[in-house]
Amino acid sequence: MKIKTIENLNIYDDFVKKSPYNHYMKYSNWANLKKASNMKPYFLGFYDEKLIGTAMIFKFNGIIPYMYMPTGLCIDYSNLDILNEALDLLKDFAKKEKVSFLRIDPLVIRVSKDIDGNQIDGINNEFVTEALINKGFKHKGYGYGYDGSLHNRFTLIVDIDKDVETLRSNYTKQRQTALNRHEVIGLYTRLGNIDDIKYLMEFEKELASMQGFKPHSKEFFTDIINKYKNNHRLYITEINLEHMIEGISKELKSKKYAKDKEARLAKERELNQANVLKEEHGSLLVVAAGLFLYGGNRSWDLYAYNRKSCNFLKPVDNLHYFAMQDLKNLGVKYYDMCGFSGSTSKDDPYYGLYNYKKSFNPEFIEWIGEFDYIIDKNKYKLLLNTKKGFRRIRRKLNSIIYKKD
Template sequence: MKFVVDGDKNQYTDFIKSHPKGHILQSLEWAQVKEENWRSMHVMVEDEGRIRASMLLLLRPLPLVGKYMIYSPRGPVCDMCDFETLKFLVENVKKLAKKHGAIMLKIDPDISIKDREAVNNLKKLGFIQNLEALNFEAIQPRFVFRLDITPSLDELLARFHHKTRYNIRLAQKKGVRVRLGSREDLKEFHRIMEITGIRDGFVVRSLEYFERMYDCLKPKGFMELALAEYDRKVIAGIICLFFGQKCWYLYGASSNEHRNVMPNYLLQWEMIKLAKERGCTLYDFRGVSGDLNPENPLYGLYRFKKGFSGEFTEFVGEYDLVFSPLWYTIFQKGVPVFRDLRRKLTLVLKKAKMKL
């Protein structure tokens, strides 16, 4: 087997597009989205002229210490039960990581918690589970709903919860209109996203970030922005990513006005239809909480996505390969505190700004 660093880009892209574990977050275009704060490398394992495994590696410097963390979102892309190939990949990535002064390699692979062989292989290679995240503590969601969209539209609609079907038809009856948006529409989407963030207590990325996403992904057909309009106003929006035969619902936003006309239900339905038109077989609703207690503030999001009758999927979560135990301990203790303080401060400032 041969380990290739920053090899043929088309070969790399074709591999992850066609692989069952391929993911948009492993694409070179996603690396471009993140390049403001992360530099990237892509690696492949070749064997007898064909690729057997690949990984996108994102490197980020840690403040003040001159060290790096390496993160491979939803990587690696390979058969995680093929231990020899996985071992060859990880051992070579480990050498590369140490060469760049990394304290750790973090992965959150597209592996179901039920796949015990894959989990055991990671442990045999020295990976440790980072945390048992039930809500959204991790970088990527651990719990998602995934919908097989190979059945006909009529069959899909019939499988939805009756309340979901009712809300889709209510939006249509009330005159909600869904259209695909342009780059210029990102400004309005971001404005509504800010309203959503303040209402639900999460920090929203900058408009510049969404514009960079659009510039990197849209020309390749990997991103679509859809907007729901009512009474000539944009009242909700959604961003979906497309790659290979998969579609991911990445961001959603809704204003505080006209929520009773159920625009979010119609947006999801229209994007499911678009995904089918583009040959997708899977629609991923992305994150929900793993705490299914109705008292959980996130239960409403779970109920909304569950109504589309996708499969509730739990991934294995984050696994870390540690190269520097001391710096890793400092990182583990310091980062959550910093993120929580930053989130609280940002929300306070945005709420104050909204009142002005």
């Protein structure tokens, strides 16, 4: 086996696209998006008469240089002879580049799990973890999803290769009820354009003020859209408030609400909310926005936010339903809802995120995690401790600056 630079990025991207380990962070678009003065991307190919694997590696040329390969190799992990030879070549490459360490976090499923996180019969790829350890890589472990790793070890992925009726029937009753309701009140999702980024920014800023993180700039979102020009989707969910008012008014005239006083009061409150929203915003109101990437048979939900005053409308339910149908038409089979803590306990602070994503009938995915091939132990420790300190300070400052009481 030989390793060499792939000069033709169309060949590189096409290989990634067809790989079962396809991910948006592996495409050359990601390197273009992440370009920085102190970072250089390498597009490497593994050849055994023909191209059998690829790797995109970022070299960070700071005071302590290091390398990172986002989401690992595109290669046959089940063939240990191929994997071991590729790892040896990568180690030699990192040494020649005189970096302190090489980090990888392969998109290899650890074991099969049910939606509650319990191990079940099926996949077991812990032999890949052992192979990496045997080659001198340090494993961060099978820990919590939000443990400071560069890439979350857990995600929830929906198989959307189904007809619309089956897809919808697999949602929980709460999701299905919301979608039925949307038809009554005139809530729907459409494809957005670059001018609609303002809604994504507005809703993210609103969430940032609640949770204390730094919201992204217009340039940030614009850059993603431009770099993934043919592989992005911006979804905009909006409601026609006149339609909503008319729909609720008709419901209130039905026999059901004449007999059920409690239900009538709830419906009247909803009507009042609709009138208030119309008075504040006009007849047409954008209530949610989502930015997705897709490639090959996979898609990724990067950012999805909603107007908090409209939570009662459950607009993100509609956004996901529309997105799944749209992306399926683009050839997507695996709809990645992109990350959660990995814990299914109700005591977990992020349980709400898991419980919501769970309602779309996804598969519980646990990757094998993060691995470091350490070349200079002292520089490695110094860099990690420094970065850890900076992250702690940054989180604290962001909480002070952006979180509103």
